Amino acid sequence: MRRKTLLTLLTLLLVAGTVLAGCGSKKEGEGSGSSKENTAAAKEQVLHINLSAEPPTFDPAQAQDSQAHTVLNMMYEGLVRLDENSKPIPGVAEKWEISSDGLKYVFHLRKDAKWSNGDPVTAKDFVFAWQRVLDPNTTPAPPYAYQLYYIKGAEDFNGKKTTDFSTVGVKATDDNTLEVTLNNPTPYFLGLTSFYTFYPVHQSVKDNAKWSADPKTMITNGPFTLTTWTTGQKIEVSKNANYWDNKDIKLNKITMSLSNSGATELSSYRSGQLDFAGMPNGEIPTDQMPAVKKELKDELDLKAVGSIYYYQFNVTAKPFDNAKIRKAFTMSINRQDIVDKVTQSEEKPAFGFVPPGIAGAKDEFRTEHKDDFFTENMDEAKKMLQEGMQEEGYTTLPPVTLIYNSSDKHKKIALAVADMWKTNLGVDVKTENQEWGVFLKNRRSLNYQIARAGWSPDYNDPMTFFDLWTSKSGNNDVGFKNPDYDALIKDAYSSADNNKRMEDFTKAENILIKDQQVLMPIYYYTNVALLKPNLKGVLIDYAGGVDFTRAYFE
Template sequence: MNFSFSLNDQELEKGAYKMKKRTYHLLLMTALLACGSLLGACGAGNQEEAAGDKPREQVFRMNIASEPPTLDPGQAQDNNSNTIINAIFEGLTRKGPDGEEVPGTAESWTISEDGLTYVFSLRQDAKWSNGDPVTAKDFEYAWKRVLDPSFAPAPPYAYQLYYIKNAEAYNLGELDQAEDVGVKATDDYTLEVTLENPTPYFLSLMSFQTYFPLHASVKDNEKWATQPETLIGNGPFKLASMTKGQKIEMVKNDQYWDQDNIKLEKVQMSIVNSSATELSSYRNNELDYAGHPVGNIPTDQLAAVKEQMPDELNIKGISSTYFYVFNTTQEPFDNVNIRKAFSMAIDRQAIVDKITQGGQLPAYGFVPPGIKGKEEEFRTEVSENYFEENIEEAKQLLEQGMKEKGYTELPAVTLIYNSDDNHKKIALAIVDMWKKNLGVNVSVQNQEWGVFLKNRTDLNYQIARAGWGADYNDPMTYIDIWKTGSGNNDTGFSNAVYDQLVEDAYATDDHTQRMDLMAQAEKILVQEQQIVMPIYYYSSVSLIKPWMKGIGIDFKGDIDFTRAYVE
């Protein structure tokens, strides 16, 4: 999933980094588990001191740094949108406190012995926010809507449904009939799904927004997701008001099947693209939560925060990657040696030590720690020695690439990033490294989040900031986004060998073989073609008031406030 935020890192000794980094990450995860996955229970903080400012109502207040581009589950591709969508809608499953799938709109399911057929039984008390029953047909319609080749703009996550039999063929126009897709409502409360191949993580996908149901009313209103009156959801909350560029308010959905376990009456979100303002609002008790995943804590104030609010500060290693992407269809980055030169010429350790300072780890691969592998973590089993930072070699590669392109000097280069002061600090540091180490001048340009996403999707850039968090706990969530035609492949990269490795990994039920195939694909992505420039593996850095309980942060850093409450 695309991340709009920027996070921070605590210092690690540079010389010992390679031996210590995975141990460090595991210690972060272990410390979090010792507190429990519900961060609100980890320490009382300054509860007595702040008691006078404690909200008397069951209201949760947070900030999101950017306007969500869409609240349509079929079109969303970013963390801002999905933080809201995950509260308004619910899939067949949802994520439990430990990050594993638990029953959601489906109360139970069966899986055939060959792993190809799933039969979901829906709750008969599941209702839409307007009181209509949620039926299996609502799921069938929503999934086939995303796959419909005439649906525009093309949903970026359509490929996430390709696990379903004939879904890819229908989406690509190779099949004319939606009826041929392997999802069918056999009655109002039974959904039968047939897969192309056994998919061990399919149940976890059922809590992903592209698999959410839609109310039948969306068929007659293209703008249904822009107004509270027409945005009908089936989740714990419903949209109450939305003031563009200023605030979003949600209220408890009194039609939700599990409403007795939803304690919050309101969720109030400000929209302020300033980490300094967000932190100030938190200090003034105007926010109950600040930071990751849709806000920021200023890196230059993190040391003070650690000293002044240690019991409210949460730092957690998460399975997400911060990186830059190269547009392989535009000069000069249509040349692999120039791409490699730019990637090898930066100092990742200096970035996490001096700029981000919040628990991040320098990245030399794309799949982050915390993602399952054969028996251990993928990143532990597959060494990320795809490249090394080497200024002299980078200079040679740049010279070689320029000769191959016939350049006497490098064309003008611009790096774009979505507006955020922490992204800006990282961008300025990196272009300074390129200037110092390669002798090249790169200009930087900040863009509003929605504009930035569109420019990336339209390949209207040369280098762009990016972040990716796992949509499910398997390396494939990092690998298949770069397949030819993927809605999230915004680099122009197309490689037949890479595509075949992905297809072969899809097709086999041999777990060891799957991991080996994905490791080969990552090598092409990061080493052979250098399509992405890994920078660091994220950490989650956040502040939470001592009176807020039940706030969950999952393995990839997503926030779940649906079962939170004020104590």
């Protein structure tokens, strides 16, 4: 009898899920929730959302995940913030000047910017925060310290080549003026200052190591303040009366449940307990997508975004310290089947690392440089596996485990991929789900063999996809070190020639994906979100990031 694959079974479950979802549901085209609920929401201006994982930290220097990003964006504001077109507009800085050579930025801070306790937000607060990120003695080491390497002297200070922070190109010339000097012209630097690693931090934190875990000591400068954090249950932020643009903040409160169950999230949305469901902080069950597309089509926001879903190999762990074995695993899955039969959200199979939608020299990078770094080829994959095993002296492959953070979607993808590896390579792979904080810790400490991963850009330039794999990056959690790769990224950092930069990135992607196969691209994300009809002002950017700060109910 022919073996029935797991993917076939998943397809049958999807059909069954669609039928079950239709039982007792609303008629086609009818929205969820009642007019009474909508009226109450408009009166109370309280937004209810879900986070599929609890943020490990609310310290801007230590954050590195989308869950923390969403909440930090509610509570803090950088020198600039991004508008509905992802363009930088005034934040704490009301205006700025950029020198003709692109190296010097002078930011003028608004005098009415205040911390939630009433203290003025000053240029010295930014200097303090950035020094804290770059200080090599900060524990644990901030993963995004390298994002500040654009600043003159920042890398040398972070790398302990100097202990004198005055050599770093950031200076408060007075309480409301911040001067920043860069190593090289960086067109996207202004937008980068909206990223959470660049947020100011109240200087009281230097005396309290646990400040970011207690609402009582979380002094913030953004539209909302942290008022409740019940571990494993609920996070709540409330409108900040001292925020300079308080008059334009219409929500009084945002409450966040904490559940990694997509089924629970969708059920809560249908019943009116949630006003927003789905990405980037939650998920809609893959087996419910057909029903959602049919029944909630007027509330569904489905669009391609510049982010990628992939698996990564720990190149220091056996058997994945062998590039041929990594290539065999990468070539032996069917990405189109995964997006058609498992995720069902119109994603595109990925054969490179930079997604469509990211800027290139004149057009999109992916349009100018195709993602054809490898192909799916089961016969070649078997050959690669045998050659790799022979090089390592294996008669059988060592046990292999794939880890992923707890999520229905990640589980279904992991099971489908593991089944493909079994069918196409004859390799048994154990799949293991882990709680978000544990999962991140294991990745950072290289305590894994294969791990699920996803990357959303921090700014619209290919650099954000490549600088995280340099040997000095705090986000490099695959153990990859390659001097040729580092040199290409360094050249791209320093070059003012955008065409040359894009060629450097293509060569780097060639090393990362084709030559070394450090990563296993699976698909380019589609953002899948449900919004109640009277919820307005939610911004979902080109990368799939979400900004709730100017949201409101009408």
